Amino acid sequence: MFIKESVVNGGALYSAVLNGIEEKGENYPNYYEDYDALDKIWIRIKDLKKIEKNNFLDDYETRAGGEVINAIRSMSPNFFIHKKE
Numbered sequence: 001m002f003i004k005e006s007v008v009n010g011g012a013l014y015s016a017v018l019n020g021i022e023e024k025g026e027n028y029p030n031y032y033e034d035y036d037a038l039d040k041i042w043i044r045i046k047d048l049k050k051i052e053k054n055n056f057l058d059d060y061e062t063r064a065g066g067e068v069i070n071a072i073r074s075m076s077p078n079f080f081i082h083k084k085e
């Protein structure tokens with residue numbers, strides 16, 4: 001999984017290795033107790049590394065075949081990408 005920081009916070013890109021996905025997580029920080037959403041999915045991150053290569057995403061495209069840079073600049077808070085064929 002790739003995680004991108006907001007441009008305001010520096011725009012860094014990270015590679016995350018997941019340890020698990022839980023649809024009904026019971027162990028979470030107290031500040032989430034009042035958060036009420038219909039679809040809660042908790043991911044557990046095993047490893048997180050900053051990607052230093054500036055053109056790393058050039059090898060990827062969005063699920064619809066678009067440029068990743070355009071998706072990053074969009075209002076979408078998340079999107080799927082895959083390696084170009």
